[in-house]
Amino acid sequence: MSTVAQTKPGPSISFENVSLTLGNTEILNNLSFDIYSGALHCIIGPNGGGKTSLLRSLLGQMPHSGNIKIDWHGNRTIGYVPQTLNFDTTLPVTVENFMSMTCQTRPAFLSPSAKDRKLIEAALERVNMAGKSKRIFGQLSGGERQRVLLAQALLPDPALLILDEPTTGLDKAGAAIMGGLLQELKAKGVTILIIHHDLMEVKKIGDCVTCINRKVLFSGCPTEELTAERILNIFSSAREAA
């Protein structure tokens, strides 16, 4: 089933004194933590705590200060699954067109080459969306759309996979597919960074966890860091737990 041919480990990432202020609002304040190569690193924290802003800073989409260093080991492909995709649902864009955007250089409305089509079909198959490549993207259900977003992040093979609340809108089957895929990618050495809200899931799948609420509240191994008291403190009143 797998088409991932990852031979080199994913990158390690180092956040050093990263801050972000938009207008007069301080989003991130002096964050420092590391993500290890090939690790499945989870970011947790209350809503509005700056998790998505941190990911976007990592992607170079925010005017952050401080240093974000990525140590690549060969492949420099980043796969990104956004939290939501804002687009006009009436756009006549098929799933195949949408997938084409990530893997072909020519305009997406032109049919993909046989080679690209094969890759697209394989990626869709991995998220159990095979045979739906001709469907209009805007007409997919929320869960199906989320799966397609995941599939596009797999093209081309990523060394770093960034997922912003990937299980939001996914049903049980979709979540299972996602879980399987993450394990598969992790086994290939891909560094995975996930914003997650399901703390039980974080405990189960995560190698590392970092809790953010404008600053790093704690960072480390989920089984050690995610104590019941901390979880209660963070998510009941969003006050500092550290």
Add this chain to the structure above:
Amino acid sequence: MNKTSRQLVSPSGKGRETMYVLFAAILVAATCATLIFLNQKQSAVAGLESFQIRAFSDLNDKELAVFNGLYTAAVEINGIHDDEEEWLTVKQLEGELMPPFTKDSSWKKSGKYTWDRVLRPAGSMDIALYTGHPEKGKKMGSFILLFLHDHAKKQGNARTEPTHAPYEIWYHPAPGKTAPQVATDQGFISAGWKEVIAYSGEDEVKRVKG
């Protein structure tokens, strides 16, 4: 074997975007300013001759109504003359319900002008004058709708542009002023008549924009 390459993620913008936008704004403003400067023309307002007056500013409301009627009627009278080589009589114009000749409520409101048609053929020139005077006691001026057709120019293959407009509207502030004996521009001017000028849309644009 694994070569590690370190990448430092650059913050988005980093001040450059603001600079680019500022630069683009300055460039657009400078380009616009240059183009405006280069394309600037002194808007020469088409001035009036000393013997002309402007319909919209120099006539009162009722006179303007009469002028507007004449201005429209002139086109019709001229067209019919071109087709049938006859100058419509005042009676005919009344019959055609043509303002300002027809005696409708507008005619009553606009000074009850009495019209008179005079034909003065002079050589190749075919001249027709429609003279109008307001009812006695009204503080309104006299109008003349003057047609000057030079039929000599229509003969042979000569293709020359007419040297005179086919029709003109002249005004005199005196209500009972009669038409001058000599129906030339100079004749009208020396008798104290003023040519009324109405700007067409195109003329007005030219007048305003230069």
